[in-house]
Amino acid sequence: MTTTVAKAAAKKTTPRTAGAKAGKPAQAPATGQPGTIRPDIGRLEYLDPHALVIDPFNHRKKRETGDATEPDAKLVASVRASGVQVPLLVRLQPDGATYGVVWGQRRLGAALVVAAEAKQEKRPYALVPCLVRDDLAGADDEALVASMTENTHRRAAGERDDVDALTQLSLMKISDAKRARHAKALGYRPAEIRSANRAAKLTDEELRSALAAEFDLMEAADYAEVRDVPGALGRLTKARADDRKVMKGRRGHWAHALQLLRQQKADEEKRAAVREALAAARVRIVAFQYHWGHSETRPLTDLRTALGNEITPDHHAADCPGHAAAVHPETIEPFYVCTAWRRHRLSQEAARSGGKPADRAEAAAERKRVIANNKAWRAAREVRWTFLTELCGRKTASDAAWALILSTVTGGGHLYARYVGRRSADLTARFLGVPNPANGQEWNRTVIARTGRDRRWRPLLAQVAAVMESEIMHDHAWRHPSGGAVRDWLAFLASEGYTLSAIEQGLCPAAGEAQPPPARDDAS
Numbered sequence: 001m002t003t004t005v006a007k008a009a010a011k012k013t014t015p016r017t018a019g020a021k022a023g024k025p026a027q028a029p030a031t032g033q034p035g036t037i038r039p040d041i042g043r044l045e046y047l048d049p050h051a052l053v054i055d056p057f058n059h060r061k062k063r064e065t066g067d068a069t070e071p072d073a074k075l076v077a078s079v080r081a082s083g084v085q086v087p088l089l090v091r092l093q094p095d096g097a098t099y100g101v102v103w104g105q106r107r108l109g110a111a112l113v114v115a116a117e118a119k120q121e122k123r124p125y126a127l128v129p130c131l132v133r134d135d136l137a138g139a140d141d142e143a144l145v146a147s148m149t150e151n152t153h154r155r156a157a158g159e160r161d162d163v164d165a166l167t168q169l170s171l172m173k174i175s176d177a178k179r180a181r182h183a184k185a186l187g188y189r190p191a192e193i194r195s196a197n198r199a200a201k202l203t204d205e206e207l208r209s210a211l212a213a214e215f216d217l218m219e220a221a222d223y224a225e226v227r228d229v230p231g232a233l234g235r236l237t238k239a240r241a242d243d244r245k246v247m248k249g250r251r252g253h254w255a256h257a258l259q260l261l262r263q264q265k266a267d268e269e270k271r272a273a274v275r276e277a278l279a280a281a282r283v284r285i286v287a288f289q290y291h292w293g294h295s296e297t298r299p300l301t302d303l304r305t306a307l308g309n310e311i312t313p314d315h316h317a318a319d320c321p322g323h324a325a326a327v328h329p330e331t332i333e334p335f336y337v338c339t340a341w342r343r344h345r346l347s348q349e350a351a352r353s354g355g356k357p358a359d360r361a362e363a364a365a366e367r368k369r370v371i372a373n374n375k376a377w378r379a380a381r382e383v384r385w386t387f388l389t390e391l392c393g394r395k396t397a398s399d400a401a402w403a404l405i406l407s408t409v410t411g412g413g414h415l416y417a418r419y420v421g422r423r424s425a426d427l428t429a430r431f432l433g434v435p436n437p438a439n440g441q442e443w444n445r446t447v448i449a450r451t452g453r454d455r456r457w458r459p460l461l462a463q464v465a466a467v468m469e470s471e472i473m474h475d476h477a478w479r480h481p482s483g484g485a486v487r488d489w490l491a492f493l494a495s496e497g498y499t500l501s502a503i504e505q506g507l508c509p510a511a512g513e514a515q516p517p518p519a520r521d522d523a524s
Contacts, residue, residue, distance in 0.1 A: 275327060286324045
């Protein structure tokens with residue numbers, strides 16, 4: 001039986017037609033048009049979900065595989081937030097006292113789950129709206145057809161319908177609290193609704209592929225950003241699986257894969273623009289080589305004029321028919337070369353750099369590796385800095401963070417002294433998520449004065465992070481790490497929940513991924 005509160009609510013909200021009684025069809029109101037109101041539509045009643053049974057002629061049956069009678073998590077979340085919105089169809093059973101559900105048993109199942117939660121927490125649970133069909137009592141064939149018709153002819157909204165609707169919701173001018181309530185009712189997180197507008201840029205086929213890979217809307221929105229990069233879906237799917245192996249809810253591998261895809265996309269766009277500009281200038285475009293020795297083409301930097309002077313691209317373009325350019329794979333800038341370099345002199349350094357074919361191949365392979373790792377290192381930096389901003393925004397600092405702060409600030413090390421001596425606060429400001437102040441007075445006014453007592457550690461950790469990132473995590477740190485400082489810094493970040501990229505793991509293999517992130521009290 002329902003509680004007093006639930007019964008009172010039902011009495012206030014039950015929209016019975018005047019004169020309707022349980023077990024008797026409601027009388028149609030006089031309209032002046034006899035016969036226009038169908039008596040077999042049923043009357044609306046609010047009934048206790050525990051008093052209902054599944055009609056034996058309900059079309060949906062429990063199966064050993066693919067059970068279609070159980071409510072899914074989104075339906076339960078919707079009923080938990082808003083109650084059952086669509087009435088169940090019920091009819092009187094042969095005992096003359098029980099109502100059986102002809103259609104709507106998944107909604108009933110969700111209502112029972114939510115009612116059990118309410119009873120456990122000792123609070124009222126809601127009645128469920130039902131259309132009572134007295135004309136179906138004893139008419140098993142009609143009940144079966146009604147159930148089958150409802151299930152067969154009902155077509156679920158498509159993925160595109162859902163995304164478009166959520167996009168509309170994300171653009172509506174409503175409060176964050178209300179949007180969060182709607183998200184809960186729909187079985188989404190607020191961040192997913194905010195991402196719907198970006199996810200809507202996917203084509204129908206791309207959206208189906210993303211959802212088939214079990215991407216949520218935030219992940220689908222990320223995929224939409226890089227979908228033009230070859231292999232993007234596969235790389236993101238693998239990153240998502242790697243994250244799930246470590247801990248549900250972590251997105252470290254995803255963040256690194258996404259940043260590499262963003263970098264690749266930006267490089268391709270820039271490369272296309274460079275090639276277009278070279279073509280417009282009527283400059284021949286050749287393939288970039290990682291080692292130009294013993295080639296019919298040489299970089300202009302290897303060549304000299306008859307007087308021994310360097311050759312500039314402008315002068316070379318005007319005087320030599322061999323003027324050409326490649327697109328440098330790292331800088332994505334024009335790399336000017338000469339396809340008729342024997343018209344000029346080789347510099348002394350270039351003349352000595354021939355070497356054996358095996359040596360040239362080894363040097364080319366090494367150069368290619370260096371360029372690839374430089375890109376990977378810079379991509380990891382973007383992900384790491386985003387994590388540091390999140391770390392400096394937590395409610396409390398871990399013991400490890402406090403130990404790092406105190407040892408860096410009070411230890412008298414040269415790294416801290418060198419950074420402070422430059423009087424630069426741009427990275428510190430970035431990790432705090434505030435604009436870079438113009439001077440010390442502005443820093444005191446915008447940061448120090450606005451930092452509460454319990455969060456004064458934040459500017460300190462942000463400054464220590466800026467010290468580490470600027471002094472030891474420079475562009476060439478992956479090749480020439482500063483003793484154990486790089487390893488220790490990465491190990492600290494891993495202990496705070498940061499997922500190391502592949503190139504970072506090479507410098508800090510001991511950190512691995514065995515350590516889960518600490519419990520966070522400010523997760524959204």
